Amino acid sequence: MSTRPSVGTRHFEAHCADRIAMVGSTIGTSEYQVGVPRWRLRGLFQESKMSTARRARQRKNRIGLGARVVRLTEKGTVMSNPQHAILTNLTKYQWYTHFSRSEGADLGAIKQALRDVRAAGVQTGVTTPVNVCLLFGPTLLADLTDDIPNDFEPYPGYESADGKVAKATQEELLLWVHSDEKDLCWETQYAFRTAVAGHMTVARETPTFIYRNSLDLTGFIDGTGNPEPDDQYDRAIVPEGQPGAGGSFCIAQRWVHDLDYFNGLSLQDQENTFGRTKADSTKLAVQVPTSHLKHVELREGTTADDATPKRGEMVRRSTPYAFHDGTIGLYFMGFCREQAPMRERMEAIYGHNGHERDALTDYSTPASGSFYFAPSAETLDAALS
Ligand code: HEM
Numbered sequence: 001m002s003t004r005p006s007v008g009t010r011h012f013e014a015h016c017a018d019r020i021a022m023v024g025s026t027i028g029t030s031e032y033q034v035g036v037p038r039w040r041l042r043g044l045f046q047e048s049k050m051s052t053a054r055r056a057r058q059r060k061n062r063i064g065l066g067a068r069v070v071r072l073t074e075k076g077t078v079m080s081n082p083q084h085a086i087l088t089n090l091t092k093y094q095w096y097t098h099f100s101r102s103e104g105a106d107l108g109a110i111k112q113a114l115r116d117v118r119a120a121g122v123q124t125g126v127t128t129p130v131n132v133c134l135l136f137g138p139t140l141l142a143d144l145t146d147d148i149p150n151d152f153e154p155y156p157g158y159e160s161a162d163g164k165v166a167k168a169t170q171e172e173l174l175l176w177v178h179s180d181e182k183d184l185c186w187e188t189q190y191a192f193r194t195a196v197a198g199h200m201t202v203a204r205e206t207p208t209f210i211y212r213n214s215l216d217l218t219g220f221i222d223g224t225g226n227p228e229p230d231d232q233y234d235r236a237i238v239p240e241g242q243p244g245a246g247g248s249f250c251i252a253q254r255w256v257h258d259l260d261y262f263n264g265l266s267l268q269d270q271e272n273t274f275g276r277t278k279a280d281s282t283k284l285a286v287q288v289p290t291s292h293l294k295h296v297e298l299r300e301g302t303t304a305d306d307a308t309p310k311r312g313e314m315v316r317r318s319t320p321y322a323f324h325d326g327t328i329g330l331y332f333m334g335f336c337r338e339q340a341p342m343r344e345r346m347e348a349i350y351g352h353n354g355h356e357r358d359a360l361t362d363y364s365t366p367a368s369g370s371f372y373f374a375p376s377a378e379t380l381d382a383a384l385s
Contacts, residue, residue, distance in 0.1 A: 069081065071233075073240055077240070079240050079245075079246065080237075080240065080245045080246020080247075080376035080377070080378050080379070081246055081376055081377040081378060082233070082236070082237045082246055082247070082248055082374070082376060082377070083132075083133045083134065083248075083374050083375075083376070083377055083380070084131065084377070085131035085132055085133035085176065085177075085178060086133055086236065086248055086315075086317075086335055086374060087232050087233060087236065087237075087315070088131060090178060090210065090317055090319070091129070091131060091178045091179050091180045091210075092179075092180045092182075092209060092210050093178065093179055093180070093181070093182040093185050093207065093208070093209055093210075094176065094177065094178045094185065094207065094208040094209070094319050094331065095175075095176075095177045095178075095185035095186065095188070095189050095205065095206075095207045095208075096174060096175075096176055096205060096206045096207075096208070096252065096254075096331060096333075097174070097175045097189045097192070097193065097202060097204075097205040098169075098171040098173070098174050098175075098202070098203040098204050098205065098252075098368075098370065099171060099172060099173040099174075099175070099193075099196065099200040099201065099202055099203060100137075100171045100172045100173070100200065100201055100203055101140070101172055101199065101200055101201075102198065102199055102200060102201050105198075105199040105200060106199055107143060107144075109195075109196065109198075109199050110196055110199050110200060111144075111383075111384050112195070113192055113195035113196045113199075114134060114380075114384050115384045116191070116192075116195060117132055117134070117175065117188065117191065117192045117195075118132060118134070118380070118384075120132050120177070120184075120187075120188040120191070121179075121184065121188070126181075126184060128179060128180050128181045128184060129179060129180075130177060130179045130181075130184045130185070130188055131177065131178045131179060132175070132176070132177055132188060133175075133176040133177075133374055134173070134174075134175065134176075134374065134375075134380065135173070135174040135175075135176060135250050135252070135372035135373065135374045136172065136173055136174075136372060136373055136374075136375070137154065137170055137171055137172040137173065137370065137371070137372055138152055138153070138154055138373075139172055140172035140173055141373055141375070144383040144384075145375065145379055145382065145383040147243060147244055147247075147375065147379045147382075147383075148243055148244065149238055149242070149243050149244025149247060149249070149339075149373055150242065150243055150244070151338065151339055151340060152244075152249070152339060152371075152373055153339060153343075153371060154168070154170040154370075154371060155168045155169075155170045155251075155369050155370045155371040156168055156343075157369065158346050158347065158349070158350040158352075158369075159350060160350045160351040160357045160361065161351055161357075162351075162357070164350065164357060164361045164365070165365070166253070166346065166349075166350060166365075166366040166369050167366065167367075167368070167369060168369055168370070169203070169204070169368040169369055169370055170369075170370045170371065171203045171204075171370055172200075173200065174250070174252055174370070174372050175188075175189055175192055176252075176333070177189055182207070182209075185207065186207075189205070204254075204368060206254055206321050206331055207321065208319040208320060208321040208331045209319060209320065209321070210319055211319070211320045215320075216318075216320060216330055217257055217259060217320045217322075217328055217329070217330070218257070218259065218262050218263075218270070218363075219278055220270075220274055220276065220278055220281070221276075221280075221281040222316070222318055222330070223316055223318075224276065224281040225293075225297060226315055226316055227313050227315060231313075232315045234337075235313040235314065235315055235336070235337060236248050236314070236315040236335040236336060236337060237337055238337050238338075239337065244373065244375065244376075244379075245376065246375075246376025246377070246378060246379065247373055247374055247375040247376050247379065248335045248336070248337070248373070248374045249335065249336050249337070249338060249339040249342065249371065249372075249373055250333065250334065250335050250336075250371065250372045250373065250374055251332065251333075251334045251336075251342045251346075251369070251370075251371055252331075252332070252333055252368075252369070252370050252371075252372060253331075253332040253366040253368060253369040253370075254321070254329065254330075254331050254332075254366065254367045254368045255329045255330045255331075255332055255364045255365065255366050255367070256327055256328075256329040256364065256365050256366070256367050257328055257329040257330065257363060257364045258363045258364070259328060259363075261362070261363045262363040271284060272284070272288045272290070272291055272359065273290075273291065273292060273359040273360060273362070273363070274291065274292045274293065274360075275287045275288075275291035275292055275293035275294065275297075275304065276293070283304075283306075287304045288359075289355075289356045290356050290357065290358060290359040291304070291358075291359065292349075292358055292359065292360050294355070294358075295345060295348040295349050295355060295358045296345045296348070296349070296358075297310070298310065298311050298312045298313070298341060298344065298345070299311065303348070311341070312336065312338065312340070312341025312344065313336070313341075314334040314335060314336040314341065314342065314345075315334070315335045315336070316332070316333065316334045316335075317333040317334070317335065318330050318331060318332045318333050318334070319331055319333070329364060329367075330364070332366075335374075339371060342371070349361060
């Protein structure tokens with residue numbers, strides 16, 4: 001087995017942020033034909049398996065209003081809007097910057113900077129959309145709003161019986177920017193970190209990119225099992241009537257891959273690692289106990305059992321990164337209407353609750369991990385006013 005890459009420190013992540021290697025690729029339409037995750041097709045192929053009646057009801061309930069959409073509940077009341085960046089098409093480049101408050105921080109100055117960053121792209125007059133999502137850890141969220149979702153815990157960290165560790169690096173704020181222009185991602189986060197200087201400290205940052213047709217750097221398609229586009233609001237967003245309605249729970253982790261090790265595995269072992277084929281992401285009929293799907297495809301009965309309905313689904317928005325020193329991996333970003341299913345998956349991956357450890361952890365290790373909550377657009381409006 002090859003030597004594992006060392007897991008970066010806070011200093012390292014901040015240091016190398018502007019020097020990562022980029023892998024460019026053009027996604028031609030022909031590449032959309034086979035095995036492309038459904039969430040990437042949103043807007044290209046809107047027709048789904050929905051019944052005509054349901055489609056008509058959805059059309060009726062969605063009246064476009066700029067970036068916000070008016071959705072009505074069955075009773076006709078207006079539903080809260082999630083932050084637009086979460087469920088919109090994922091654009092080519094991402095920039096993740098984590099912050100915590102410094103000693104003596106002025107909350108007023110932080111709120112002003114948060115207000116300004118929400119308007120990113122507008123002030124500069126650029127036409128390429130800049131998608132900004134503000135995600136809060138439990139402590140900062142509590143200082144901004146009373147609209148706190150149920151069961152919002154800081155990230156605890158995870159360890160397997162044989163010593164594999166997913167360390168906890170909980171911070172107070174994650175600024176997630178995505179755009180088709182990398183310079184706009186940089187500019188947006190730079191303006192924000194400059195505005196909060198003296199009030200917030202950058203803990204770590206990672207720029208990432210979409211690799212070919214949404215591949216992980218292992219060459220496996222990432223995103224196939226995501227909910228259908230029309231189901232994503234329901235699966236990722238806290239329902240009306242609950243604290244935090246219109247918001248979303250998030251797990252954010254930077255995984256470091258030992259690609260030399262993974263590439264040394266046979267194709268069969270690689271496919272058994274995930275439980276899907278490499279060529280077109282077809283689910284394997286037989287799932288070995290260590291397969292990733294055996295841990296994360298939550299079902300009413302046994303995990304990964306197609307005969308029973310899925311539960312606790314999440315909407316994943318993960319993308320790869322590559323640093324100048326050769327450190328590479330996946331920035332895992334998942335959204336869910338509850339936090340518990342994300343904790344359940346992490347426990348399973350690390351071999352708790354009767355599971356064998358996920359084979360994924362043979363070749364990849366998270367260098368960072370945190371839980372956040374992305375409040376609805378309306379809650380943000382009120383909290384920052
Ligand atoms: C290095 C980190 C990871 C890699 C490379 C990875 C890769 C993959 C791949 C290739 C698939 C199969 C195709 C697909 O449905 O997207 C998959 C499925 C999935 N993964 Fe991961 N994953 C990682 C970490 C995680 C973590 C930490 C979680 C949850 C906490 C997670 C949750 C899921 C879910 C929910 C699915 C879909 C299951 C279903 O079909 O219902 N993954 N992942």
